[in-house]
Amino acid sequence: xxxxxxxxxxxxxxxxxxxxxxxxxxxxxxxxxxxxxxxxxxxxxxxxxxxxxxxxxxxxxxxxxxxxxxxxxxxxxxxxxxxxxxxxxxxxxxxxxxxxxxxxxxxxxxxxxxxxxxxxxxxxxxxxxxxxxxxxxxxxxxxxxxxxxxxxxxxxxxxxxxxxxxxxxxxxxxxxxxxxxxxxxxxxxxxxxxxxxxxxxxxxxxxxxxxxxxxxxxxxxxxxxxxxxxxxxxxxxxxxxxxxxxxxxxxxxxxxxxxxxxxxxxxxxxxxxxxxx
Numbered sequence: 001x002x003x004x005x006x007x008x009x010x011x012x013x014x015x016x017x018x019x020x021x022x023x024x025x026x027x028x029x030x031x032x033x034x035x036x037x038x039x040x041x042x043x044x045x046x047x048x049x050x051x052x053x054x055x056x057x058x059x060x061x062x063x064x065x066x067x068x069x070x071x072x073x074x075x076x077x078x079x080x081x082x083x084x085x086x087x088x089x090x091x092x093x094x095x096x097x098x099x100x101x102x103x104x105x106x107x108x109x110x111x112x113x114x115x116x117x118x119x120x121x122x123x124x125x126x127x128x129x130x131x132x133x134x135x136x137x138x139x140x141x142x143x144x145x146x147x148x149x150x151x152x153x154x155x156x157x158x159x160x161x162x163x164x165x166x167x168x169x170x171x172x173x174x175x176x177x178x179x180x181x182x183x184x185x186x187x188x189x190x191x192x193x194x195x196x197x198x199x200x201x202x203x204x205x206x207x208x209x210x211x212x213x214x215x216x217x218x219x220x221x222x223x224x225x226x227x228x229x230x231x232x233x234x235x236x237x238x239x240x241x242x243x244x245x246x247x248x249x250x251x252x253x254x255x256x257x258x259x260x261x262x263x264x265x266x267x268x269x270x271x272x273x274x275x276x277x
């Protein structure tokens with residue numbers, strides 16, 4: 001764990017678990033069990049396909065998806081804040097929770113590289129359980145990150161993230177633009193950013209480089225937020241007659257939006273958060 005007084009270069013590590021999870025889940029959602037039928041439905045919708053359900057049905061679907069997203073965020077930040085209050089500082093946290101943190105970090109890596117491969121093939125109940133466990137896991141590895149910053153600063157950045165996310169989500173949900181190609185562009189940009197971040201940890205240890213990395217990270221996850229909300233809307237109309245598919249897609253969509261929010265928050269925190277003395 002990084003000493004709070006060291007330069008920010010060493011502070012990119014914890015975010016890799018979240019970024020990897022977003023990328024893996026992104027690929028799993030696009031290339032998983034719903035790939036062919038989703039694309040067919042997406043194209044039909046763009047050609048003027050008339051959905052079998054009403055706008056009220058879409059509103060209920062989005063409300064359910066967002067409730068799951070909020071539930072995941074509540075688990076993550078509730079657990080993270082509880083552990084920060086109980087620990088007081090990073091050193092105490094690691095002394096008292098080192099084994100648990102190590103297991104959580106390992107599980108996070110496993111989730112990042114596997115969840116996108118099998119989540120689309122699981123029944124809805126299993127997908128919900130995995131989402132809950134993953135949210136708790138992220139809460140554990142987020143706790144020492146929050147301990148590096150003043151509580152007031154963390155709360156302020158969380159509020160700013162919420163406002164930004166709301167605006168971006170509205171743009172994604174109301175836009176009629178075909179965004180199907182943006183997912184690949186954003187995924188490639190994210191992979192490049194991760195590779196560059198790892199290289200920077202060893203060879204480009206400057207504050208300005210950190211600022212550039214975090215600014216690019218914010219832009220990428222702003223794009224993911226718009227894209228994922230737009231894709232969730234399209235998926236509803238593509239599968240509006242399939243209750244089982246919509247149930248599973250709602251959980252997958254909630255996980256994607258959850259990861260967008262977490263990553264956006266972390267990059268903003270690195271940029272504007274006030275560190276503890």
